[in-house]
Amino acid sequence: MKSIRTASVVASAVVLALVTALPGSAHGGHGGGGHGHHPFDPGTVSFTLDGTVLDGGEQVTSVTLDLDRLPGIRAASVDPSAFTVQAVGRLPEGVATGGPSDVVFDVDRTVTDVEVTRGGDVRLSLAAGAGAGTLQYLPEGRNVLLDLDYTIAQDEPIELRNGREVTVERFRQGDLRDPEVDAFARGTTRDGLKYRLYEPARTRGDRPLVVWLHGNGEGGLPGVYQNEAQLRANRGALGFTTREAQRIFGGAYVVAPQVPDTWYNADEAGYREQLRTLVAELSRTYDIDQSRIHVAGASAGGLMSIELVAAYPTTFASLVSVAPAITLFRDPTYRTDAEEVSRLADTPTWFIHSRDDATVPYDRSSVWAHDLLPDSLITLYDSVEWDEQTYPGHFSWIYLAQNDPMTADGTSVWRWMSQQMREGP
Known part of the structure; x- marks a missing residue:
């Protein structure tokens, strides 16, 4: 299924230095077999917005960081406080704003949990609340899908099983994915x-x-x-x-x-x-x-x-x-x-x-x-x-x-x- 949208912005994190360089044998991409031809670049990491349609409407319930090429993340070492997530929702093109700004919300999302998936990615669970939704209900009585811009910053390093630590400098937003909708x-x-x-x-x-x-x-x-x-x-x-x-x-x-x-x-x-x-x-x-x-x-x-x-x-x-x-x-x-x-x-x-x-x-x-x-x-x-x-x-x-x-x-x-x-x- 083709994804519904790709963000046009690069979400910049707080820039922290790479503490220790990764070994040259870093895993390759999905199914790459770890041949080392595409070593993990800690400078920029993409992420997806994970949507879930709840009874009251769709929310971004988590973000998934594409870290599957980073070998041996120690899940216990990744704390929710290690990341900050900011969300901006804007009205789509064609909707009259009724004011000087098209920004519906600009909020900090609370990270409630961190999970290392079976595939090796890192999923940040997000609390419900203001700025969690993907839709905006307009005065005209219609719901519209917002243009969402998320910014992620890593404030503490990720520890690997070999004892080394990694800090990602920048995160780039990818698609909004909701398996049921998609x-x-x-x-x-x-x-x-x-x-x-x-x-x-x-x-x-x-x-x-x-x-x-x-x-x-x-x-x-x-x-x-x-x-x-x-x-x-x-x-x-x-x-x-x-x-x-x-x-x-x-x-x-x-x-x-x-x-x-x-x-x-x-x-x-x-x-x-x-x-x-x-x-x-x-x-x-x-x-x-x-x-x-x-x-x-x-x-x-x-x-x-x-x-x-x-x-x-x-x-x-x-x-x-x-x-x-x-x-x-x-x-x-x-x-x-x-x-x-x-x-x-x-x-x-x-x-x-x-x-x-x-x-x-x-x-x-x-x-x-x-x-x-x-x-x-x-x-x-x-x-x-x-x-x-x-x-x-x-x-x-x-x-x-x-x-x-x-x-x-x-x-x-x-x-x-x-x-x-x-x-x-």
């Missing part, structure tokens, strides 16, 4: 709709497809259509690619399109038709089981999922709609009606919502739609809490991403989805 390939439909696609490891025979429709905060803006936020802002799409989900579905394709603006413009922009085109294009290219195409969405994407299934009522095997923005507290206008919702009657449907949602009233959206569909399922939570963290009530998509909702007989939502099949016309 597993999604990039694509664009003939209509210009961008998407990210995950292919299952086991592809023999036809496999199901899960279509994930993001919320309003993950749409694009004029001049900023990155095809990133729908994967990095939450675990809605990523949940379906976990080992547990893939086992339950027997290997599933997962596609996460990004709307250029907002799903609320579906009528004017023809997004229902564009999503159907996306599914059709993928079906022509990949071994997708046409009887097992599922759609799930959250907030504005929850509404869009309803509208999509209503427009194509014989296409989808199941629908999971989380906190669907059928109506909002700030705008009580209904964005759909009973007639449109009734078209879901032949599609197995599950609504998920939290009662403390301050954005979308649960009783006038999920409950209202559920009452119109007697065979549908609904799971209501009092609040959104996971792993001892409390989140805004609107974030009930966390429960879907964690496969938490269950039927009365104990069937999880992913298992339930996997059991649904669309019979032919």
Whole structure:
């Protein structure tokens, strides 16, 4: 998988002298066999930013220093205090700053742990907090991927097993890497709709497809259509690619399109038709089981999922709609009606919502739609809490991403989805 970006700056460390020169037999690069043709240069070392999408969004949780060519690092000798890490996040090109600076944050990141990996690199774990994120939520109501500049300084030498000590003079930033996000390939439909696609490891025979429709905060803006936020802002799409989900579905394709603006413009922009085109294009290219195409969405994407299934009522095997923005507290206008919702009657449907949602009233959206569909399922939570963290009530998509909702007989939502099949016309 190609990396998503390469930093253009060199991150300079506090320059400290090399205490003792390394022997000429230093290991070569990856798989180099230690022939000594490319001895380790302590002057400049590259590093990667290690991203992890948490329930509240992606953070840089560690940085990995490319020290695999440095032989015999004594892990016990490397203390977190030996390094300082500074992070600067800037708005990407095309985003109006609203002020004189594009800098969102400029902070020192706290190093909490140091690990020498099996490959010989050094990984610095970083504390969560201000400046840890990779996205910025704009006043326009959109998340954008920031341009990140990290500076690392080594303040104490690294000790080798042979007793020698090394201090790196400069660290050069490389890529932002997030294995879960990077597993999604990039694509664009003939209509210009961008998407990210995950292919299952086991592809023999036809496999199901899960279509994930993001919320309003993950749409694009004029001049900023990155095809990133729908994967990095939450675990809605990523949940379906976990080992547990893939086992339950027997290997599933997962596609996460990004709307250029907002799903609320579906009528004017023809997004229902564009999503159907996306599914059709993928079906022509990949071994997708046409009887097992599922759609799930959250907030504005929850509404869009309803509208999509209503427009194509014989296409989808199941629908999971989380906190669907059928109506909002700030705008009580209904964005759909009973007639449109009734078209879901032949599609197995599950609504998920939290009662403390301050954005979308649960009783006038999920409950209202559920009452119109007697065979549908609904799971209501009092609040959104996971792993001892409390989140805004609107974030009930966390429960879907964690496969938490269950039927009365104990069937999880992913298992339930996997059991649904669309019979032919």
